[in-house]
Amino acid sequence: MRHSLLPALFCTGLVAATSLLTGTAATAAAPVPSAGPTSAVAEAIAQATDVRERLDRIPGLTVVSQTTKEGFPYYTLTLTQPIDHEHPDRGTFKQRLTLWHKSETAPMVLYTGGYSLSSSTREITRLLDANQVSIEHRYFSQSRPATVDWNDLTVQQEASDEHAVVQALKTIYRAKWLGTGASKGGMTQVYHERFYPDDLDAVVAYVAPNDAANNDDSGYEKFFQTVGTPECRAALNAVQREMLVRRDRMLPRFEATAEQQGLTFQYLGSADRAYEFSVLDQVWNFWQSGTYADCPAIPDARAATDDELYTWSLGHGLSPYADQGNGAEGSGPYYRQAAAQLGWADLKFKHLADVRHYPGIYQPNSVLPADMRVGYDGRTIKDVDRWVATRGERMMFVYGQNDPWSAERFKPSKHDSMLFEAPNSNHGALISKLKPADRAAAEATVKRWAGQ
Template sequence: MLRRRLGRLLATTATVVMLAGTAAVPAEATETGPADIRAAIEAVPGLRIVEEEPAAPGFRFFVLTLHQPADHRHPERGGFEQRLTLLHRGADRPTVLYTSGYALSTGQYRSEPAELLDGNQVSTEQRFFGTSRPEPADWNDLDIWQAAADHHHVIQALRGVYRASWISTGGSKGGMTTVYHRRFYPQDVAGSVAYSAPNNVDDRDDSAYLDFLHTVGTPECRGALQAAQRALLERRTALVARYQAWADARGDGFRLVGSADKAFEIAVLRAPFMFWQGRGLSACPAVPAPDASDDALYGWLSEVAQLPVYADAVANQFVPYFYQLGTQLGYFPVETTRLADLLRYPGATEPRTFVPRDVPLRYQPQAMRDVDRWVRTRGEHLMFVNGAADPSVAEPFRLGHGSQDSYLFQVPGGTHSVRIARLPAADAEAAAATLRRWAGM
């Protein structure tokens, strides 16, 4: 029987996917390089400018599409338009390839590496997400190699315009995607910064993340979370009715998951993971007591576990993600023992719940083992930035004897939203210096 590996379940809306390591474009920047960058972009085969939007002084901002083969092994079989954005700083500046691993927000922002390098940024939408989907879609074409080939094509297409060094980056699933791209195309960029990126291979068993949740924070806070979970499930009749009424008022439903009751149970089971991932120890006093009002319990669960995520309007947008969890990325287990007497849906948190039944899921454990092995034995110019209190990286990427010029940094007490700037001062200085060195600055 195939062992299911942990993969971080970032069930979130596209706006939340803009990771915390991004910032608005500063107004004081000044552009360098050729003035007619639009003409240079328009000359790239397969690249199309959808629109140019106003940008801060010193920048130009374009929404683009690039034609990609649906199957890079058989480009003659058709393709799709992958959506990109380009924040142009100067043709002579370094360029950062950024991905969230999901749909693309067209907001203008810079990742932290782009800030530190004062460079350009090309942001990509992951295949099968948003509008970047072949029609008809063959789910066999959604794997980490095909996505890596997409990113390789993006860089190859634009390298003639941006000839200085390229750096890749992303956070959470985007950090994972960044590593997977490097696995298959290690020479595409001069270096990579992966924030809060789970590693989907546990060389012991599947308990690493449960072990983390059993020890993170304080016993008092962990106990409060467990008590809140039990209180929520004990009051599920009234709270599920409220959840259903919320969906009805918006014309939404729970056809994908199955019911509001099942979606509610999933959210309760995932609440501790989501709490530590997004809030941390400072939020422990806000965990509602078991005798809190229904309003307090429901409001807390809605915010922490993001109840809107499990209704169809959002859940259907993330079917490609759950498909990836069920085929290559793996998924994390949840604690059920203490709540077993109140649960109704065995296996509810598994990817199958979020993927239509007519889409087959066949787990491929070798995919993550291969990436893990590459990082430890041949990976080079890799930087991992993690939060010490983030359950998503309870099993982090690890460096080995074969990892060259690569680094693992940890933000003390950090949750899922980490930045180089939040590292201890000496580490932050070393990380920034390494990034600039990779970029040839």
């Protein structure tokens, strides 16, 4: 059920997360080459004073800092947002952004990683030589009020946050706007497009899951019955099963790992429950971040020693679900969204039926603190699914052939929209990883949508 989440999300390289206050300036800042800037950089720098002045005049927008990234002006910003866009009298919070300025006449790429602030340069930003504004999702990391009501963490409210950002910055950037994101970030851009279809000229969503029918996980089940080769699937299933067969010997090793890393399991209820949850996720994580090329290294489950089996598993998908990663300051906001609206994959694990101790544990509320747990309401996601398939325009979806999160997909409409699959790719699928003909078609389409 891991949604490329902590720690898996930040290990895939998909978002290359860059913290606004702890690393952006250090990693993004770059001096202008001593030979002198290119004409494009010089033009951008010449405009910088005017752009900065115009940013300062936008109501609610604060320029926190200014540096350069690859020679172009790079701004750290906050925008004051309503806690509830339908009831703005309930108070506000500051949402974190970054802005990479190339030119007022260049296209603008609107990006969210779907979690805390990530300002990594996106594929279509490079393709279009575009500006890029990156947004931290509401109620992740520092983009939250002092007191959080988790009922305000909805896809509609985040779409309204992004709408406010677009409207504010369109006072400066009047060229084409394209939304993009990967995984949950891709989902977020799709939701934005659904609720504010006039904001963006196009959306390019990478590996964006679409769990519109939360009770039907047949797409995921079929994926795990067909991904890779029969031999690889059998070997992975055997390792996963053996981890539970040897629970009495593996659990002490798991507890030792937790102690070494300072992990606790109050939300899940016990180390034993956390161990089973982590084993259930093991095969999913293997395919999410690995490839078929990793299959020959899978150990013979029955012949491997306890240490060999545990060590290999720890490096190939066995990721402890601890309190330290799943609360409000970690991935808890995502699991809250999954439990409330986004849905989750509740796999059957038929090959583990007789060695599981906690049959109902594999769902997002299990890993949340009690005050963040919630009942599921799938009406919004069903509505988005229908809208994308029938009315969405200029929407591109890029999925990975061997990515479990690509198993349940958005279906694009016939209105200048399309779907591509990157062969032998996982949760890091990109346009650049498509077959040559598909890559050429996708890149040409993105450039056309951007007016190039």
